[in-house]
Amino acid sequence: MHSHSESSSNTPNNGAIFADGFWHNNAIFAQLLGMCPLLGVTTSAENGFWMGAATLLSLLGSNLAVSLIRNHIPSEIRIPAYITIIAAFVSMIGMAMNAWMHEMYLILGLFIPLIVVNCAILGRAEAFASKNTPLHSLVDALAVGLGFTFALVLLGSVREILGQGSWFGWDVFGQDYPDVLMFILPPGAFIALGFILAGVNLTNQYLQRRKAQQQEQITATETPS
Numbered sequence: 001m002h003s004h005s006e007s008s009s010n011t012p013n014n015g016a017i018f019a020d021g022f023w024h025n026n027a028i029f030a031q032l033l034g035m036c037p038l039l040g041v042t043t044s045a046e047n048g049f050w051m052g053a054a055t056l057l058s059l060l061g062s063n064l065a066v067s068l069i070r071n072h073i074p075s076e077i078r079i080p081a082y083i084t085i086i087a088a089f090v091s092m093i094g095m096a097m098n099a100w101m102h103e104m105y106l107i108l109g110l111f112i113p114l115i116v117v118n119c120a121i122l123g124r125a126e127a128f129a130s131k132n133t134p135l136h137s138l139v140d141a142l143a144v145g146l147g148f149t150f151a152l153v154l155l156g157s158v159r160e161i162l163g164q165g166s167w168f169g170w171d172v173f174g175q176d177y178p179d180v181l182m183f184i185l186p187p188g189a190f191i192a193l194g195f196i197l198a199g200v201n202l203t204n205q206y207l208q209r210r211k212a213q214q215q216e217q218i219t220a221t222e223t224p225s
Helices: 002-009 014-024 035-041 045-068 075-100 102-111 113-117 119-129 134-164 186-222
Strands: none
Touching: 014 134, 035 045, 035 102, 035 113, 035 134, 035 186, 045 075, 045 102, 045 113, 045 119, 045 134, 075 102, 075 113, 075 119, 102 113, 113 119, 119 134, 134 186
């Protein structure tokens, strides 16, 4: 009975897993992983969305597969095995996009095969899926994938709105808006990303201060006068 309660207390919480993967440990904002597709494909919000969707599907498939067979992979070959699993899912996604979304497949180009070597995906297989249940591994993959997609769409939106005056192809500022070429080119991606990271850091600092204030109020309430 004691061992059952101890194991249940060590069981990760799905809400905490999601919050950690989507925001607190975001692959882009916190870990600065996946910079190549982030800066390469985010000339528009739509490009960022589909790149994020392909990464999300790869994460879901690879995390689930690794979690299901985690006890059958020898530790000496676990990294090559994880890469093979990830490559299989990326290949299927790439072929599906080539068949049904050929124009987007051509736009994303080499960045789809590069998902295989994305440290965020391999890192989740090694750090999480290989140690947790299929359900928790799916929650982790969903959180990390959505967080990655959110970062891609956010940067793509900033670059598309400021660079072309549109968002997902819709005119925002009208046809008289002069295109700002800098935001479409790589230097604009670095500048926009810098401001986004600054905003994320300020948001995190605010949330930490608010959490500390709430903790102080709880402590003051519980302390006897």
